[in-house]
Amino acid sequence: xxxxxxxxxxxxxxxxxxxxxxxEALGIVKDYQVVQTQEYAASISGGSAQGDVAFSDxxxxxxxxxHPDVLVAMAQDxxxxxxxxxxxxxxxxxxxxxxxxxxxxxxxxxxxxAPMTKLADQVGFRKCANIxxxxxxxxxxxxxxxxxxxxxxxxxxxxxxxTNLKALRLGYEANLDVVAA
Amino acid sequence: xxxxxxLGNDAFCExxxxxxxxxxxxxxxxxxxxxxxxxxxxxxxxxxxxxxMEDELGSMSAIMGASAxxxxxxxxxAGPGMALMQNELGQAIVAEIPLVVVNVQRAGPGxxxxxxxxxxxxxxxxxxxxxxxxxxVLAPSTVEEAFxxxxxAVNLSEMLRTVVIVLGEGLLGLQRAVVDLPDDYGxxxxxxxxxxxxxxxxxxxxxxxxxxxxxxxxxxxxxGYKSILSSVGISRRGGGDISVLGLSENDQDFTIRxxxxxxxxxKDEITLFEEFMTDDAEIVYIAFGTQALSAIGxxxxxxxxxxxxxxxxxxxxxxxxxxxxxxxxxxARAVVVPEMNLGQARxxxxxxxxxxxxxxxxxxxxxxITIKPAQILDRTMEVxx
Numbered sequence: 001x002x003x004x005x006x007x008x009x010x011x012x013x014x015x016x017x018x019x020x021x022x023x024e025a026l027g028i029v030k031d032y033q034v035v036q037t038q039e040y041a042a043s044i045s046g047g048s049a050q051g052d053v054a055f056s057d058x059x060x061x062x063x064x065x066x067h068p069d070v071l072v073a074m075a076q077d078x079x080x081x082x083x084x085x086x087x088x089x090x091x092x093x094x095x096x097x098x099x100x101x102x103x104x105x106x107x108x109x110x111x112x113x114a115p116m117t118k119l120a121d122q123v124g125f126r127k128c129a130n131i132x133x134x135x136x137x138x139x140x141x142x143x144x145x146x147x148x149x150x151x152x153x154x155x156x157x158x159x160x161x162x163t164n165l166k167a168l169r170l171g172y173e174a175n176l177d178v179v180a181a
Numbered sequence: 182x183x184x185x186x187x188l189g190n191d192a193f194c195e196x197x198x199x200x201x202x203x204x205x206x207x208x209x210x211x212x213x214x215x216x217x218x219x220x221x222x223x224x225x226x227x228x229x230x231x232x233x234m235e236d237e238l239g240s241m242s243a244i245m246g247a248s249a250x251x252x253x254x255x256x257x258x259a260g261p262g263m264a265l266m267q268n269e270l271g272q273a274i275v276a277e278i279p280l281v282v283v284n285v286q287r288a289g290p291g292x293x294x295x296x297x298x299x300x301x302x303x304x305x306x307x308x309x310x311x312x313x314x315x316x317x318v319l320a321p322s323t324v325e326e327a328f329x330x331x332x333x334a335v336n337l338s339e340m341l342r343t344v345v346i347v348l349g350e351g352l353l354g355l356q357r358a359v360v361d362l363p364d365d366y367g368x369x370x371x372x373x374x375x376x377x378x379x380x381x382x383x384x385x386x387x388x389x390x391x392x393x394x395x396x397x398x399x400x401x402x403x404x405g406y407k408s409i410l411s412s413v414g415i416s417r418r419g420g421g422d423i424s425v426l427g428l429s430e431n432d433q434d435f436t437i438r439x440x441x442x443x444x445x446x447x448k449d450e451i452t453l454f455e456e457f458m459t460d461d462a463e464i465v466y467i468a469f470g471t472q473a474l475s476a477i478g479x480x481x482x483x484x485x486x487x488x489x490x491x492x493x494x495x496x497x498x499x500x501x502x503x504x505x506x507x508x509x510x511x512x513a514r515a516v517v518v519p520e521m522n523l524g525q526a527r528x529x530x531x532x533x534x535x536x537x538x539x540x541x542x543x544x545x546x547x548x549x550i551t552i553k554p555a556q557i558l559d560r561t562m563e564v565x566x
Contacts, residue, residue, distance in 0.1 A: 020186075020357060023186055023357055023359075024186050027184070027186050027358075027359035028184060028185070028186055028359065032359075033359060034186070034357075034358065034359050035324075035356060035357070035358045036186070036356065036357040036358070037352065037355070037356045037357075038355055038356075039296075039297075040296055041296065042211075042294070042295050042296050060358075061474055061477050061478060061481075062474050062475060062477070062478035062554060063323075063352075063356060063358070063471070063474055064475070064551050064553070066553060066554075066555075
């Protein structure tokens with residue numbers, strides 16, 4: 001079955017990197033067919049940025065994420081931009097500092113508030129909030145174990161290994177506040 | 182074969198290497214930058230040479246010179262870089278120097294929209310250079326195909342002594358997919374340009390063509406043969422004196438016609454395409470590059486709605502495969518051409534289907550956002566109603 005994941009935020013939050021690590025985990029650590037795509041504004045940081053992953057146990061023909069099953073939103077602008085694509089029954093993970101208003105989501109979208117930026121600050125490096133997000137995502141969706149996502153982080157985000165692995169674990173073990181839109 | 186998550190631009194790079202390219206001169210440009218980056222790492226590893234040039238004009242000139250010495254050579258660019266390259270592109274085609282140029286298309290005119298994608302350079306690929314030169318243009322749809330088609334591009338450039346353009350897109354160059362590629366590129370079959378088979382004293386030059394379909398031999402610079410390359414068009418029956426700059430009417434006519442005919446006579450070897458469910462199709466989607474994948478998605482949705490849809494995915498765009506278009510649409514009532522421009526492929530499809538009575542419409546986007554299968558389906562409903 002085809003599943004679509006979107007990581008959205010602003011440039012420099014590492015959303016594209018997130019999607020690359022996830023694609024590695026799903027396609028190489030696990031055995032799914034995977035296509036990862038990305039879109040970002042020309043500005044180096046601060047513009048909108050998204051990383052998308054479509055995966056399936058069969059061939060992924062249409063590479064584009066059309067209707068995400070899971071959206072990880074790391075910025076309020078990302079909510080504004082992508083809320084309309086989320087259908088009832090889908091899942092959203094929002095950063096509990098960077099996002100304040102989830103009213104744009106339709107009814108029936110499950111919204112999970114996660115302290116991704118806060119946990120990254122706790123690790124001492126705010127830029128690893130995207131790695132925290134991968135931990136949160138893996139645990140919440142049950143798609144990947146901590147061990148599986150760890151292998152992909154090591155392969156695709158080799159810098160600052162101690163920081164990253166600590167961030168990943170904190171994300172994986174985080175308690176989330178859940179609300180339904 | 183090892184499974185790996187590969188970036189589209191890295192697939193172009195690996196395809197060039199697997200095809201035997203050992204000289205790359207380039208100027209990085211979004212969304213093709215990763216090709217230059219990867220080549221700067223990979224060329225020294227495979228015994229090749231990477232040169233960071235000052236601009237795209239220099240890149241093209243450098244690879245022309247390198248290829249003239251017998252080394253398979255390539256570059257890559259996008260939008261404004263491709264515009265700058267047109268002069269040397271035309272020169273290389275008429276001088277019959279084998280080269281591969283990868284264009285990872287960005288969106289929009291002028292400087293364009295660097296991080297965005299489009300399909301706006303289909304016509305430029307064919308008609309961008311001055312003086313009625315032909316072009317061979319191949320357009321991959323997936324990361325895996327980006328690799329294999331780039332290998333094919335190198336082979337065709339050698340076999341045909343011409344420039345082959347691999348028409349990529351930002352949406353493909355900056356996409357990653359899990360692919361299975363050979364571990365040992367040595368197993369891949371490669372083509373070599375025709376080289377002299379007579380001793381140097383008997384060599385009649387690099388343009389010794391007798392028939393319009395001829396691809397004459399070319400001698401490597403430094404190989405002991407008198408090897409002169411001309412960018413004015415000098416091919417003539419029996420080779421002969423090539424010191425003249427002004428061509429006779431006959432020589433010019435022969436040169437230009439031969440540049441085209443040598444491709445047309447080998448069209449079967451150049452033409453690649455893929456058909457899906459066209460046998461009984463009342464509506465055929467004709468598309469190339471990444472947008473062909475949206476067309477396949479739309480076809481499955483249409484079939485689920487009881488509409489007999491099919492897809493013709495064009496892989497070789499020039500020479501344009503008119504006869505393939507005609508045979509695929511033999512039973513069609515209508516053709517939909519989705520593309521990220523305002524109808525460049527639709528124009529060619531229209532020519533191919535002239536006087537057949539088949540209705541031809543487009544789905545066109547120039548906002549750099551990919552065409553969704555649902556959009557193609559909506560157009561289908563309009564056309565069939």
